Amino acid sequence: MLHVIGLGLGDATDITVKGLEIIRMSDRVYLESYTSILSIDLKDLERFYGCSILEADRELVENNADEILPKDEKENVAFLVVGDPFGATTHSDLILRARAKNIKVKVIHNCSILTAIGCSGLQLYRFGETVSIPYWSIDWQPNSFYDKIISNRRRDLHTLCLLDIKIKEPTIESISKKKREYMPTRFMSVSEAVTQLLKIMEEKMEENKEEMVLLNKSSLAIGLARIGWDNQRIVACSLEKMASTDLGPPLHSLIIPATNLHPLESEFMSLYMYE
Amino acid sequence: MLHVIGLGLGDATDITVKGLEIIRMSDRVYLESYTSILSIDLKDLERFYGCSILEADRELVENNADEILPKDEKENVAFLVVGDPFGATTHSDLILRARAKNIKVKVIHNCSILTAIGCSGLQLYRFGETVSIPYWSIDWQPNSFYDKIISNRRRDLHTLCLLDIKIKEPTIESISKKKREYMPTRFMSVSEAVTQLLKIMEEKMEENKEEMVLLNKSSLAIGLARIGWDNQRIVACSLEKMASTDLGPPLHSLIIPATNLHPLESEFMSLYMYE
Numbered sequence: 209m210l211h212v213i214g215l216g217l218g219d220a221t222d223i224t225v226k227g228l229e230i231i232r233m234s235d236r237v238y239l240e241s242y243t244s245i246l247s248i249d250l251k252d253l254e255r256f257y258g259c260s261i262l263e264a265d266r267e268l269v270e271n272n273a274d275e276i277l278p279k280d281e282k283e284n285v286a287f288l289v290v291g292d293p294f295g296a297t298t299h300s301d302l303i304l305r306a307r308a309k310n311i312k313v314k315v316i317h318n319c320s321i322l323t324a325i326g327c328s329g330l331q332l333y334r335f336g337e338t339v340s341i342p343y344w345s346i347d348w349q350p351n352s353f354y355d356k357i358i359s360n361r362r363r364d365l366h367t368l369c370l371l372d373i374k375i376k377e378p379t380i381e382s383i384s385k386k387k388r389e390y391m392p393t394r395f396m397s398v399s400e401a402v403t404q405l406l407k408i409m410e411e412k413m414e415e416n417k418e419e420m421v422l423l424n425k426s427s428l429a430i431g432l433a434r435i436g437w438d439n440q441r442i443v444a445c446s447l448e449k450m451a452s453t454d455l456g457p458p459l460h461s462l463i464i465p466a467t468n469l470h471p472l473e474s475e476f477m478s479l480y481m482y483e
Numbered sequence: 484m485l486h487v488i489g490l491g492l493g494d495a496t497d498i499t500v501k502g503l504e505i506i507r508m509s510d511r512v513y514l515e516s517y518t519s520i521l522s523i524d525l526k527d528l529e530r531f532y533g534c535s536i537l538e539a540d541r542e543l544v545e546n547n548a549d550e551i552l553p554k555d556e557k558e559n560v561a562f563l564v565v566g567d568p569f570g571a572t573t574h575s576d577l578i579l580r581a582r583a584k585n586i587k588v589k590v591i592h593n594c595s596i597l598t599a600i601g602c603s604g605l606q607l608y609r610f611g612e613t614v615s616i617p618y619w620s621i622d623w624q625p626n627s628f629y630d631k632i633i634s635n636r637r638r639d640l641h642t643l644c645l646l647d648i649k650i651k652e653p654t655i656e657s658i659s660k661k662k663r664e665y666m667p668t669r670f671m672s673v674s675e676a677v678t679q680l681l682k683i684m685e686e687k688m689e690e691n692k693e694e695m696v697l698l699n700k701s702s703l704a705i706g707l708a709r710i711g712w713d714n715q716r717i718v719a720c721s722l723e724k725m726a727s728t729d730l731g732p733p734l735h736s737l738i739i740p741a742t743n744l745h746p747l748e749s750e751f752m753s754l755y756m757y758e
Binding site for chain 2: 228365472
């Protein structure tokens with residue numbers, strides 16, 4: 209059987225009791241290591257689980273997934289994912305491959321950044337579509353996330369912005385070559401994300417005055433760092449101020465709240481307000 | 484300290500290792516018992532945790548929350564919530580009350596139905612605003628959830644519909660009386676929810692032909708029952724067919740997917756398709 213197990217967001221003890229029991233009886237254990245990170249490293253996980261763990265990078269999961277799948281009916285494989293197993297598209301694909309081979313699949317859920325952001329005090333049912341903010345390069349500066357934020361604000365909804373992560377990503381030049389070369393590991397900070405957003409807003413400002421009323425540099429933003437870790441940090445301030453605010457080590461996420469907050473939400477915000 | 488601990492969706496072993504350690508060292512343990520249910524009862528939880536658990540109904544949490552909070556700095560209180568602690572507004576309120584009294588609060592996250600629905604194969608970042616479908620009475624038949632579903636479909640987004648739960652809710656007649664009387668416990672089924680939705684669609688049909696193209700009785704719906712339980716069930720079929728489909732015991736949830744599915748999403752759907 210293939211067991212796809214969420215690890216939660218913090219350290220080794222954020223796994224569920226059910227998930228831990230399955231890991232301990234599995235024949236092979238993989239850790240998906242390219243869409244997120246925990247506060248501890250592989251060695252600490254191995255010590256806590258009492259077994260050795262194989263690292264599964266993007267190349268293995270997306271191009272050689274069959275290597276991961278159980279060889280026969282008796283073999284149990286645990287595939288560990290930071291957060292909840294369904295946070296990233298790539299794991300749906302692994303599950304479909306298993307099902308196509310008639311391999312049984314069991315999913316052990318855990319918390320995801322998509323709901324853990326509830327600790328900001330913003331009501332989860334008031335979030336609209338989630339957006340991703342990618343690192344810009346000189347010739348690729350997509351801005352569709354801006355339109356989605358505006359669309360959510362028009363309907364008085366919050367927007368969660370997931371920030372880019374680059375772990376072991378091949379350089380564009382090396383993709384067609386035999387020998388892969390990798391970009392340096394990078395995690396987008398809240399300040400980098402807001403700086404890109406402000407740049408788009410500046411360009412749009414001239415075309416569309418109405419949107420400027422909806423979202424401008426004085427609008428409230430919430431920066432979240434290391435959610436679920438012991439040293440998590442939440443800061444609320446204007447977009448302008450957020451662009452120069454350092455929230456420390458990764459992972460970071462950003463929320464652009466709705467224009468109108470409920471009284472309970474405002475009360476929470478005052479806990480995080482950064483003057 | 485007040486520890487607000489998510490229990491996940493299934494049974495006793497869905498708690499995190501971290502959460503279990505805290506329960507076992509707490510002086511008092513409460514289970515919030517009115518916004519969701521687990522697959523097991525209080526006695527089984529007590530046996531697994533090795534401690535006794537106090538039930539916290541709506542009246543205690545919303546009107547007598549101070550009873551729950553730690554009496555002094557040394558006391559540890561664990562407040563257990565099915566799913567993730569931030570699924571319901573009522574728990575934000577408890578946390579704010581604690582903070583106002585300078586009581587430290589620690590949150591232990593867990594999975595929530597809001598992300599566990601990823602097991603349907605629909606991509607979580609393609610969900611728009613979540614809606615709640617309430618039980619109708621003779622003189623109260625709100626239909627705002629319909630407008631939100633339409634608004635999500637216009638932007639090609641999925642909609643998760645959370646279905647009404649009535650646990651120990653006072654009858655309207657008894658609210659002003661000293662002696663409270665309670666409504667019978669009810670959990671809305673997917674078939675009941677879809678029946679209400681079809682009724683609204685029929686009324687709207689005459690006013691608005693364009694909306695009928697966006698959503699009609701042939702549109703795809705996904706019924707989810709007991710997500711995270713050993714006997715979870717997922718069924719995909721037309722709204723018309725779903726109205727007469729019995730998914731068994733509670734809890735149920737409903738998804739109205741976007742009109743266009745991604746290839747990976749369609750492949751998943753075929754696993755659940757009910758002819």
